[in-house]
Amino acid sequence: MFDALCRALTHHSRAHVVSVGYSLAPKHKFPEGLEDAYAATLWASEHAADFGADSSRLAVAGECTAVTAYGVWKQFVLFGA
Numbered sequence: 001m002f003d004a005l006c007r008a009l010t011h012h013s014r015a016h017v018v019s020v021g022y023s024l025a026p027k028h029k030f031p032e033g034l035e036d037a038y039a040a041t042l043w044a045s046e047h048a049a050d051f052g053a054d055s056s057r058l059a060v061a062g063e064c065t066a067v068t069a070y071g072v073w074k075q076f077v078l079f080g081a
Contacts, residue, residue, distance in 0.1 A: 002019050002061060003019075005061065006019050006061055009059055009061060010059075013059055014057070015057040015058060015059040016048065016051070016052075016053035016054070016057060016058050016059070017058075017059045017060075017061055018040065018041070018044040018058060018059070018060050018061070019061050020036070020037050020040040020041065020060055020061065021036070021040070022034075022036035022037050022040070023036050037060075040060075041060050044058055044060070045058060
């Protein structure tokens with residue numbers, strides 16, 4: 001769904017864009033979706049080299065800005081990166 005947007009972000013930012021999927025309510029209780037976003041962000045950072053990316057030049061995108069932002073924010077708070 002967000003393929004065109006992620007490709008445009010990659011092209012214009014020269015970063016690798018990771019599109020994050022996460023568990024949705026009401027089937028999944030809070031904060032499962034937030035934790036999914038965090039786990040995906042952390043995984044992408046740790047495995048960036050596996051797909052030819054620089055971990056310092058990753059951008060994270062997703063359907064919900066708040067969930068995606070939380071995943072990125074938590075990585076910075078916990079790991080400073």
